[in-house]
Amino acid sequence: MKTIKIAGVPEHFNLPWQLCIDNGEFEKMGIDLQWTDIPEGTGKMCQMLRDGETDMAVILSEGIVKDIVAGNDCAIVQVYVESPLIWGIHVAAKSDYQALSDLENTKAAISRYGSGSHLMAYVNAQNQNWATEELQFEIVNTLDGAVEALTNGTADYFMWERFMTQPLVDKGIFRRVADCPSPWPCFVIAVRNEFLKNNQQSVALILETINATTAEFKSIPSIDRTLASKYHQKLEDIQQWLQLTKWSQKPLEEKVLNNIQNQLFDLKIIDKKGTFAAIVKAV
Structure with missing residues (x-):
């Protein structure tokens, strides 16, 4: 069993991960996926990736792009939520x-x-x-x-x-x-480059597993009630959120990365732009 650490915010977007872990989906693949909730959000997760405290993160697109350009040695392997935040x-x-x-x-x-x-x-x-x-x-x-x-x-x-x-x-x-x-897809999945190089097959299995769940997530019976109860939300608010939210099973496209980098550059949040090959890695 290979132990892999992943971090994400304790929010409704990430319930698919919890369901996969609880159902033993990753274990079937020989992976002990250890999830850590990070209420502090993207800035904290960028630091965890830099420090090797986590191998992977489900993280805001703009935050991780900024940090990779600033020298964080990791890459985006997939879009997780395609709709804006x-x-x-x-x-x-x-x-x-x-x-x-x-x-x-x-x-x-x-x-x-x-x-x-x-x-x-x-x-x-x-x-x-x-x-x-x-x-x-x-x-x-x-x-x-x-x-x-x-x-x-x-x-x-x-x-x-x-x-x-x-x-x-x-x-x-x-x-x-x-x-x-947000003027771009909100969440992506990022992986430390060193970890990705040595564990490409395991990362591919993790993506395959979570993608199968997110593709079917909205059709899970009473998922709106489950979400409302777990995240202390009104049912009608969760139903509206589910209508607005679209999960993704695809890599980040170059034109979308360009849009993110161009806006961050215009806002002087980044002072240079990274290449697509350096920021996005195929698995």
């Missing part, structure tokens, strides 16, 4: 900010630098014609940290996946002022 833009429920335009020149809470909440703040600012060089940030690490920062006023707004934050909106802790969809 819908980022809710949230303020504290009692905040004086009422509209998205009120948030210009205020402070964004982010999980960490290089995370989706950090990079998407730039995308949102560009969409609103704000001066991106004027953006201010407060590192909060997790969703709980964001609740604390917005409630006590050390940050003014927070961008996070809108369905995972919906319970906080329902409870009157956050108020959502707008949405900002």
Whole structure:
């Protein structure tokens, strides 16, 4: 049995992995796939890949592209979720900010630098014609940290996946002022290059297994109820999320990578662009 470590956010997107592990799908392939939930998100997972703490990660496209260009020795082997991530833009429920335009020149809470909440703040600012060089940030690490920062006023707004934050909106802790969809597929699967070189067949088996599950995921009986219960969501919200979410079983295309890199470059998040061959590896 080969032990392989994989990391991802503890969100509804990743339930297919949990189902495969619980059903012993990877074990049948001779793989002990050890999943670690990372509530801190993409910035933390980039560091784990760099440090060899995980072999693979299910990670936000923009975050891992930025980190590979910056020297993280890993590669994208597949798109995991093809649809955009819908980022809710949230303020504290009692905040004086009422509209998205009120948030210009205020402070964004982010999980960490290089995370989706950090990079998407730039995308949102560009969409609103704000001066991106004027953006201010407060590192909060997790969703709980964001609740604390917005409630006590050390940050003014927070961008996070809108369905995972919906319970906080329902409870009157956050108020959502707008949405900002990512302009690219949201999640990809990344692997450390050293690990991939030595374990290509195992990685291929993992992809084959998860792809078989994601292809059928929406047709699993009562999957909406399972998701609603596990992630403390209202059934109608999960049903809407399922309609909007499209899993992928395909590699990242060069034109999509170019779109991501071009936007990151324009926003001065990266100062150079990597080649397709260096960032995307076929398995």
